Amino acid sequence: MRPLWLLLAIAVLPGTSTTFDAKIVGPAEKLVAKYHAGVPLIPTMGTSATDGVFLEAVGIPSYGPPGLWSDADGNGTHGLNERMSVRAVYSGRDLLTELVMTYANQE
Secondary structure, eight states: OOOOOHHHHHHHOOOOOOOOHHHHHHHHHHHHHHHHHOOOOOOOOOOOOOTHHHHTTOOOOOOOOOOOOOOTOOOOOOOEEEEEOHHHHHHHHHHHHHHHHHHHHHH
16 A cells, blocks of 8 residues: 555646536526526635545546535635625535536436
8 A cells, every 4th residue: 555645646637637527517597597697607616625526536537516605705715713694604505415416416
């Protein structure tokens, strides 16, 4: 078994860009339009640690679902005053549930 530091070094090597598969992005765009009318789904790169770093390192594209609606100030993310509006939690839950069901029912 390789030491953990070696595994991490392999996983964080620069990879290739992720392609945007219509079967993944299409349903997300539709649901974002439904739950947040007029707000576009904009692809971004997450700079925090996720399992995606390990998946991308072996050629498996990694996508994150649209997140919760948040304030421009970051909602105090990971701070002493981290907060999220109740409305954002419920609409985020509903969007994610519908998105998972849509993916599960695709052929």
